[in-house]
Amino acid sequence: MEIPGYVWLLTIVGILALLAFDFIFHVRKAHEPTLPEAAKWSALYVGFALLFGVGVLIFGGGTLGSEYFAGYITEKALSVDNLFVFLIIMSSFRVPRADQQKVLLFGIVFALIARTGFIFLGAAAVNAWSWLFYIFGGFLIFTAIKLLRPEEESDDEANNFVIRLAKRLFKTTDRYDGDKLVTIENGKKVLTPMLLVMVAIGGTDLLFALDSIPAIFGLTQNPYIVFTATAFSLLGLRQLYFLIDGLLDRLIFLSYGLAAILGFIGVKLVLHALHENTLPFLNGGEHIPVFEIETGLSLAVIVGILIVTVLLSLLSPAGRAHTIISDARSQAKKIVLHADSPEGIPDGHHVDEVELETSYTRMVERQKSFANLKPKHQAKAAEDEELQRLLSRAHELQAKNSDSRGLL
Structure with a gap:
């Protein structure tokens, strides 16, 4: 189905208007979004995407509508996975919490x-070479296999080649100056970490596109649907980051779910390539009659995989254990970082005494819950040297604070 030029123009203007609105009313003034604010705007952007999908169903028909929703859901799921890497990058650069919005919006626009x-x-x-579907399909299957063997996490994810080169060629500083990209230090202009983190985010965006674009082309070949599903999946990603920040590390089976989705789409692409085959060494260059996966089935499989993935992550014994251990680590880290930086933890969020008491109480409750975990999960927590160091240090600091208050 050919999409008229004026529809393309109106769509692009609408998306640009949403981005401009996001910048002017939310990002221009640095602040840390509250949970209600992030939830409200996340829901609003998802609502825009769903309303647009309904419009596609009404004016474009059931096939285009199903393709849009399948593409949007897949791209949204991949975007959530991308947030893990964004989180690691911004933690590595210690980006102040209030300035993370600008970094994320830059990443969205660049993406x-x-x-x-x-x-x-x-x-x-x-359109010119249908055999590319073989390559796209093979690449997605390869990516799915890689996701099943996740690499060990590294705190140095942001220290990639581009960043090291920038630090070598240009004068940089480790000090932030608000959200400025350049600042003055010792009378000379230097690059702030804010510029470097944007370079890191931009570089990862390019890598993410290598997965996401073949994936959505496996669901639809209509450029308008590909573009709009991708654009709406990216809009609202900034708010989603702050909304599910604490939930990200609990989705322990997300990589397996995404592997299943990408593998499924990869197989779908290969089947489509066989059906449209023009390669002379396969069936004499003739089309090969194989089963093709319909868009409706694709949508059902993708939604089903994501539901199972989230439920397993949150409700399975392994998921609950990971949640308990991860939350204990998070609360202990907040207490320790505050002690090392009394004016506020390094991400720029001020912590008061009441909040510290709440964090300590929650940490103790989580630590007591370790005893209810399965032996293998208890052993994992006991063998985690960083976790044990943080818990021990947090208890020491709490005891010291209690003694100080007793003397007063």
Whole structure:
């Protein structure tokens, strides 16, 4: 189905207006979004995406509507996975919490520009060479296999080649100056970490596009649907980051769910390539009659996988154990970081005594819950040297604070 030019124009103007609104009313003034604020705006952006999908169903028909929703859900799931990496990068650079919004909005805009370019290049390529579906499908299956063998996490994720090169070629500082990209230090202009973190986010956005674009082309080849599903999945990602920040590390089976989705779409692409086959060494260049997966089935499989993934992550014994251990670590880290930086923890969020008491109480409750975990999970917590160091240090600090208050 050909999409009229004026529809393209109105859509692009609408998306740009949403981005401008986001910047002017939320990001321009640095602040840390509250949970209700993040929830409200996340719901609003999801609502926009769903309303747009309903419009596609009404004016474009059931096929295009199903393709849009399948693409949107898949891209949204991949975007949530991307937030893990954003979290690691911003933790590595110790980006002040209030300034993380600007970094995320930059990442969203850069991702939208980069992926738009990939979309039009990809659409032209698959129209000219249908055999590319074999490559796309194979790449997604390979990516799915890699996700099943997650690499060990590193605190140095942000220290990639581009960042090391920038630090070598340009004068940089480790000190933030609000959200400025350049500051004055010892009378000379230097780059702040804010610019470096934006470079790191931009670089990872390009890598993410290598997964997301083939994945959505496996669900639809309509450039308009690919573009809008990708754009709406990125809009609201900033608010979603702050909304599920504490939930991210609890989705322990998300990588397996995404592996299943990408593997499924990869198989779908290979089947489609066989059905449209033009390669002379396969069936003499003739189409191969194979089963093709319909869009409705694709949508059902993707939604089903995501529901099972989230429920397993939150409700399974392994998921509950991970949640308890992770929360104990988080509360202990907050207490220890506050002691090392009394004016506020390094992310720029001020912590008062009441909040510290609440964190300590919650940490103790979580630590007591270790005894109710299965032996293998108890052993994992006991063998985690960083966790044990943080818990021990937090108890020491609490005891010292109690003694100080007793003397007063």
